[in-house]
Amino acid sequence: MEKFANKSQKKRSCVCGVFTRAPRIKLDTDGRMQNEEDEEAELEVLAEFSHPVPWQKIEAQGLDLDYALLFSKEEADALFKQLEEEVMYSTGEEAKVQVFGKLHNIPRRQATYGDAGLRYTYSGRTHLACTWTPTLEYIRDAVTNATGHTFNFVLINRYRDGEDHIGEHRDDEKELDPVCPIASVSLGAARDFVLRHRDARGKRGARRLEPVKLQLAHGSLLLMNPPTNTFWYHSLPVRKKVRLPRINLTFRRILLISRGEEPANVWSL
Template structure:
């Protein structure tokens, strides 16, 4: 089931490479020494390249890496435990095929002011970024070159908490931006299943792709992954430790003139 295609570090010519070099427009009056200093400062800003693993299958394109050391990840986990406020009441429910269920995990949404995100029949308003969420978001941006304005947080108390098969294909999401998934805490299995190979009525034999998302890891789900593949975090009864997952997204803000 497990399919890793080693991609190594991304080529520096890739526009999404973590080690990309951005050249600022300079004033003609700026001398060569000043230009070199600017170049060094820009490179320093993107000075956290990581060794990527490429994960590919038919219509599936992901990149996986360890973003934080164990010490960093431990600290971030504890800070999130103190800062994040999770949804309660009606916001802690989900609608599936017209029926309302309690979410088998805790959830929270944070992001830029005024942003909302609708999924599973529920619309959620983004809470203001906390310092730790800003730190993690900026680390993801420095590593990927992508910007994000929203994060969905899921907290799993142990292996009984889980997430069913679904696709992150909501219309609010920018189709050109990958979804960046940061995992902290207990390592958990993460399974992709092709839409044509699901259920008893499946008409194709396509093997699922199984990953283990480690403490401090980053998974990038690139287009067109969420078009063709469902993903889930199944129950694992032997897991007794908690896990926090943060999926950073870019939501396209609605204009006032939109109907």
């Protein structure tokens, strides 16, 4: 069911963690190319890099993922250490989640950062974004440079060890821009990431589709492209043999929606 392909076989390639998209050729009225200078400039930039970072495409029915190592081990180690010093995690009522109308302690630590005034509602609770820290800005900008997408919000989950986890869910909240992928950066212990099609969940699943299982490495970046979150649930299950902590940062683009406006309207933009 899973299909893997190097990103260089698609319409864009990746060099040193930076996507370089296939040149967009425009023709003038005489049918001649207009962007020869742009193409030459792009080739000069590519010539500066000598260690390409391969991307993998992971596809299934309604599933579209891109995976790569964004940071070297040394840089990932340094970023993890800096985040441990900078990030302030939620406490008290903010550290609880609503399930079937009842509040439960979250089996991990969470924090929300982003542009001023942004709010994000999930699991029955609304969270106000804290101001970006220098390290979060650095990682956000690295993700933007690697993907071509801009992000204004990040949800941070810290897992103390393999006992901490997150159950099956979809990131399909109304505030999220439906045309923007969710970019997931992993730092620390490698953990299994499991995706399951919505029609194959439970013992009475309507379809027989095998789950997709990935191991997210230290310093890696996973892009969950549309329409993945429409059809697939994802989770980070308990792994008791994992003894080390992990920090996961999921960068998102939140829409500034007026009260009473339906997010579906963004499709017409």
